[in-house]
Each structure stands twice: as structure tokens, then as C-alpha cells.
Amino acid sequence: MTQQADKPTPTGTPIVVSVRGEATLEADPELCEFAVTVTARARDHRDALEQLTQRNKELLDQVKAEYGGALEKLETGHFSVYPEWRSRKSDKIGPYQGSVRVRIVVKDFAVLGEMVTKLADGEGRSVDGPYWSLRRDSDVYRRARNEAVGEAVRRAHEYAEAVGSTLIELLELADTGMSSSGAPQGRAMYAMAAAPGGSSYAGPPALDLEPQRQTVSAAVEARFSGTQPARL
Template sequence: MSDIMVSVRGEHELRVTPERAVVRLTVTADGPQRGAVVERIAALAEPLRDELAAHQASGAVAEWSSERISVWADRPWNADGARLALVHHGTIGITAEFADTTAASDWVGSVGLRDGVRVDGVDWRLTPETRAAREREAATAAVGVAVARATAYASALGLSTVTPLEVADLGLLGHPDQVGAPMPKMMRAAAFADAGSAPDLGLRPADIVVSAAVEARFSAR
């Protein structure tokens, strides 16, 4: 009996607790005088920077950055369609990557209640080392699933030996006329939690999903 070709797909998914919290804030101020708006922005941003510097010194923050003040002006319209006096607007964006997710939750809960400070969101991440290790783990497990499926198919046909011929990311073992087709990603890892504006901003991040999927071909005899 000639060898039979067996083509299968293997998938595996891991759920990993986030290790880093990237907090994004915007400090805002408005007023009729440009100088007063700049001073107000600086006064609001200074304690935030001081707190982040202290958190970084303690190890709770891995890194943080602050944008330069952006100021612009416009003349709003009133309900009667008349132009009002010039209003100046100012903003500063601040981003902080917390290595301590509990400290991140506490800090967001504090700054989210301050006048002129808006919490834009929190992105949950893994460290590069953990992400790479979990991706390798997921890929290894996905190949194992493919081998198990091929073995099961062969056994159902009364065959006892399977030999791997090809293994690749999804889409790479397609027919020749599918070469130009979009290729699905082998791995993904994403999670986001909106900090919101409620008084209790205790952050409860969802697990980060790391997944892998492969296609494989075996000969069975």
C-alpha cells in the first residue's frame, strides 16, 4: 500500500497574567490667556512627573515619558451663532509603564480624580522575555496537536506510522494559486482595559492571550 498524505492544522492557546501596565494620561487646561493656560498645565503636570520619578526610583515604574506642552486657540460660537472671545487650550500627554500592576492601579485611581487630568487608558503587556517564552511554548504545543491529529487520522485508516513532511505557519502550505493570499499571524498577544472615570478605578486586567496555529503535512503508512 502506498503512503497516504495527511494534512492537518494544530492550534494552542495560553492565557497569561499581565506583568506590565502602560498608563496613558492627558493633562488639559483652557482659558482666555495663553500664559495662564501654560502655567496651569505646568502646575498640573509637575506633581504627576514627581510621582512617576519616585515610582521609577522604587522600581514600580520601568519607564515613563512626558510630551511637550501643546497650546492652540479658537473662537467658539454661542447658541445665537455669534463668535465668542478667543479661548486657549493646552495639553500634555504622559505615558508610564508600570512594572508593578498594583501600584499602577493605585496611581490611576488617584490621578483619575484630579482636576484637569484624564486617564486615556491602560494597556496590559508581558515583558519581552515572558512573551518570547510563552510564544515558544504555544508554538511547540501547536505542533504537538498537529502530530496527534495526524496520528489519529492514520490510526483510523489502519496505519501505524506517520512521518512529518512539512510544517509552517497558517497559509504557507496552501495551493500554488493561493500564494498571494493574506497570511494569518501565527502568534497574537493583546489585552486592553479602559480605566474609565468612576471613583473606584481598581484595575482588573484580563489575561493576555498568546496563541499559535500551524499547518502540517505527514505521510502515513
Template sequence: MAEVVTKGTGEVERIADRAQVDVTFEALGAERSEAVSILNQRISAVEPLLEDFEVRSRQLSVHDNWDNNQRTGSRATQQYVIWVADLDKLDGLLAELVQAEPSWVNGPSWTLVDDTEAIREAQKEAVADALRRAEGYATALGRRLGPLLRIGDTDGGGYSPKMMRSASFEMAGPAGMVDQLNLKAQQITVSASCTAAWALLD
């Protein structure tokens, strides 16, 4: 049986409803224990700020610093990955984190809390696109399009911000600067792609 194989893509747009913020605090000390102690002092004011948010990970790193094969002290680093679902609290969180003087802040990165509905709509559009293409080929060949034989996902689906507008800065300055960055929720483009095979009828 003759068949035609087509690829289809679909895209839908949604406004992000969750933000991810990555923040890193560092401390230096003559010994590892001293570096960790100083780091604990620095983040002691940070932990209470995070009680209203979902902390996806806390990662501690402690290591010696070396210069020309000579040990020059130790460094302790604490990295946080924070999810913010209540976006009204985002600016306040960023301002307080900046005030705590982290070594690095990166975010927000925008995502969807639940992307199920958006993915299904994108998949529906991808199938419709594949069908339109198959019908076009069948018409071009003077044939009729028969039933669907098989269908599968192809690489390239997922979702991504339509426009990135995030802040990354080292040794953050005054907290007031956060208010001027206009870190509003961005539009997310959700995409799906498929490959489908259809029978060709006389």
C-alpha cells in the same frame, strides 16, 4: 508524495505582571503660549510621581480651537503612557494621578513583562494539536503519518486579557474611588497557531 496539512492552536494562561496606564492632561488658554503655560503648571506635580515608573511616552499637542470658523482660544494636551511593573504601587499611582485631576485616565491594561516562556509553551501545544489532527486524518485514510515536511506560523497568535477589568473616566473624582475598583492583576491568555504539513505513508 501525498501529504496532509493541518492547523494547530495552543493556549496557556498566566497572571499579568505589568500594567499600562494612559493619562491625559489638558489646559485651555487665550493663546497657545498661555495654554502651554497652564498645562505646565498642572503637570508640574505629576512628573515627580512618575520617577519610580517607566514612562513609555510623553506626547505634547498644542492647537487652536475653532467655532464657526472663528478662533476661540488654544488647547494644550500632554499624554502619558506609563508602565507599572511593581503592581503593589499601582493603586497608589492611580490615586495620585486622579488627585491631579487629569482630563482622561484609561487603565490598567494588563500585559506580561516577559512572555517568552508562555509563547513557547503555547507553540508546543499548537504543534501537538496539529500532530493530533494529522494523525486523525491519516487513520481515517488508512495511511500512516510520515515525517514533518514544513511548518509555519498562522495569524491569530498573541496574548490578551482573559477578562478586562479596567477603569476609564473623565475629569476624575475623589482619589478614594480607586480603592473601590478592585484593579487586581488579570489573567492573560497567550495563544499560538501554526500550519504543518506531514507526509502520508502507505
């Protein structure tokens, strides 16, 4: 039987070469997330609830009508209606407050700046973000893993060659983890806004947002068998 050229015949007890391969890539973000919190305040519980319901509907209708094609996700989060206590020593309550938080994930960055300012320019709204990210199935993660494996193979060959050995086969390959970073932690994009009266009001200019590059790191550990060193 003819031996393959890339599979040397082992002589003696095979050695084990253990290495770690790492890779770090930078990529443009694919998604941008921010949240709009709608608030309401009224003397009566029912009035506060109705006001909040109306403002929430106006927000959702505006997002869907003007930016539906740019959305990745639109989700309603925390909702609350509660009274304001006049003092800690009294059972008397004052006006009622309410809030609802809407999570918005955008995939089309071309409209992002305009979208943020227009949504913030509504009565009883506040906006926070941005949170830049990659999709869970982004090809960047696959490329990082592949580069980490390639680095492990190269290092194993280098170690083997350094002692006059030749790799025989892969014994084990373990993924030791992947991480990504680059998204700011809750930086405020736009403060509480209320649209001023007057028909001449044209709205604020679009906010200039610069997408933040994302860093993806991958690491693997690999074990190879190799021939006995020719020199030590």
C-alpha cells in the same frame, strides 16, 4: 545496515498527511498601561503654555519619584495648545487650551491602584485605561506555539493510525498565526479630577483593579509523509 525502530521502511508511494494544530492558553497579565492627560486653560497663549508645562513637569516628577521602580515605560505622547473660537461666525478667539498625554506602563501591580488614584487626584488631569497585556517576549507565546505543534503531531499520528499507516517524516510546518486578547478597549478608569483645597484632605482611597486574564491562541499547519495504508 540496521533500520531504526521508529523509522519504518516505506513500501509503495508515500502518502501525505496534512493537519492543523491549535492551542489556547490563559495567563495573568504582565503589564498594565494607562494614560494621563494633563490640561491647561488660560486667557493668554503664553500663560496656557506655561501652565501646561508646569503641570506636565509635576506629573512626570511625581511618577518618577513615587513609582519609578514600578514602571516599565513612561512616554510623552500627543501635545497641543490651541485657542477657543468664540463663535463660528466671528474671528474673535477666547481662552487658550492645552493638553499633553503621558503613556504609563506598569509592571508592579501591587502599587497600581494607589498610583492611579494619586495621579488622577491632581489639578487638570484625566486618566483612562487600563489596558492589560503580556510582554512581547512572554513565555506564554512560546508555550502556546509548542502546544500547537504537539497537537498537530498527535492528530497526524491519529489520522495515519486510522488507516493503518505510519508517519515517516515531517515535510512542512507553517505558523498560521498567533493572537492574544483580554485587554479592554479604552475603558475609563477615573474621571477628570481636581484636588480640593484644605489641609485636611487625605486623598481618595486606592482604586481596586482586578487584572484581566489574557488569552493566547496559536495555530500551525503541518504536512507529513506516511507509509501506504495497510487497510482501506
